[in-house]
Amino acid sequence: MRRLFGTDGVRGRAGEYPLDPPTVRRLGAALARTLGDRARGVRFLAGRDTRESGPWIERELAVGIRSQGGALVSAGVIPTPAIAYLTPRMDYTAGVVISASHNPFEDNGIKVFSGSGEKIVETLEDRVEAVMADQSWSVSDASESAGVDEVDCRAEYVDHLLRILPPDDRRARVPIALDCANGATATVAPQLFERLGFDIRRIGCDPNGRNINLGCGSTAPDLLARTVTETGCRLGIAYDGDGDRAIFVDDRGGIVDGDAVLLMCARQLKAEGRLKGNAVVATVMSNIGLDMALREADIEIVRCPVGDKYVMDELLRRGLSLGGEQSGHVIFSEHLFTGDGLATSLQVLRTMEVTGRALSDLAAGLKKYPQVLLNVRVDRKVDLKTIEPVAAVMEGVERRLAGHGRLLVRYSGTEPLLRIMLEGRQEGEIQRWAQEIADAVTEHLGRGM
Known part of the structure; x- marks a missing residue:
């Protein structure tokens, strides 16, 4: 078996x-x-x-x-x-x-x-x-x-969320767009945000059993971005099919991912004296720009493997209050030890209200390095250090980065793929270097894709 x-x-x-x-x-x-x-x-x-x-x-x-x-x-x-x-x-x-x-x-x-x-x-x-x-x-x-x-028992869950951001009549003219991915949040999110007082525009709120994540949701935010800019919304929020992650669109139509959310929420929690351990947990896939922005804010970053369960493990082990993934899984441990897209939405909205700043302004604090992601299909998964030509190419890339970027090479946990992630100052440069690694891997372990 x-x-x-x-x-x-x-x-x-x-x-x-x-x-x-x-x-x-x-x-x-x-x-x-x-x-x-x-x-x-x-x-x-x-x-x-x-x-x-x-x-x-x-x-x-x-x-x-x-x-x-x-x-x-x-x-x-x-x-x-x-x-x-x-x-x-x-x-x-x-x-x-x-x-x-x-x-x-x-x-x-x-x-x-x-x-x-x-x-x-x-x-x-x-x-x-x-x-x-x-x-x-x-x-x-x-x-x-x-x-x-x-x-x-949806009412009990909604009541829990309302403790993060209570209703306020002053939001009656604040338009926001919601994309529920035709998934689980379609049964909760529209009613929640109406109770909070917002004027909402709905996308992906009509599930039929087969349209979940179909051209909508956190992995396809283009329609949400157009809706925000065309209807003058303050922001847009996109969930995935089961509602444990959220991706945002700011007032200018820009995509705001989990890295930016971690930064803005970490700064706000620190200002309020609620950032336990003065540290944030992020996975190895978070952009190196997050490290630099947190360092400027005098906040430590703790890296862990990809997967919200590994984020949770670090939060528990270190007694920290905030962690997450670039994909939009964000965990606020004072509320729950798993990613919660709705709770993340309310924390972002609360930060906007407390600071009086637009989401585009809050997200601008994250200066991302160019990032290249390549997948290589492999026939087998072996330690790359044991394949001398591949190891030599990777070492050469590390030398050229000279401390001003990051290389991460890992096998997928669910597919026959090797994932290559490279960050650096110049996109064209790191694209070439990533392809060099991909070509070497393809030659010795499989075929590119």
Whole structure:
């Protein structure tokens, strides 16, 4: 059996392994056997995004969980961070989210949260996989015909968000644009921002099961940018399919990513004495310009591998309050230990209101170095240091950067790809250098793409 858990839970094409009905059902049973406490009962709170495969995956999980004496209660279509927030507060054993984030509708996935609202650690994933592989037990189909119990808990999540930024009638004439990616935030975001008092323009708020992330959302912000500039909005906010990340468009139509959000929020938290440890966690993919801007603000930056779970690990280990990714996953640990696009939106809006500055002005503090990203398809994944011609090219690039840039070369955790990221002062120059590395890798490990 291939490994189930990847960098962000279980993910694949709906209906195919590992998201075929028998495997999903057995996974539900394995989760109940691994995470459950029979003395207290085994109760899972589930949520999903708007993909057409979500309901049947939820039902199969429920059958598996019930076969082990547990119960799954569905919160329906709801953002991922809502499940992380509500699971401990409603005293569930664990939380389960059925979503493939920013992927197209054909894909889906299963993320698991502990009873304390954090993504389960890799050692626990390993235990679940070991239980899955143990053939000494089987899943009973006695409860196959039973339905899934439901609970409406969106109001509790919205109330939590309103504590970050309370409603204010003075916002009645402040226009903002929302792009909900035809995903999970479409059930919450418009109502939330109307309660806050904003005049909203809606994009991607009509999910049909197949249009999630289709030409909209955080990975396709062009329509949002046009809407902001053409309708005179103060800003635009784009979410991904499950609502754990947000990308912004400023009043001039510029894209504001997670790096800029980390900088502006770090400065504001520091000014308020709320930036724990005077440090920010960012992944290795964040632009080197963020390092320089934070250094100017006398704030330390802590780097970690790509993935919001690694950001969370560093926040917990160091006792820090802010971290995130360039992609828009931002974690404010005083609220939640996972990325929350809606909470991030409210923190940005709060910063704008407190400082009286436009988003374009706040984002201008980040001077980004040119960045080049190349993918090389590889036939195998080996340590590049052991391939002398490739290592020599990489060392040559490092020498030419001379401390005024950054080279990051890593294998994808989910695809047969080597990712090359190069930052430096001149875009044309680093493009050539990145291609030199790509050509060397292609010659020895695969073919370029």
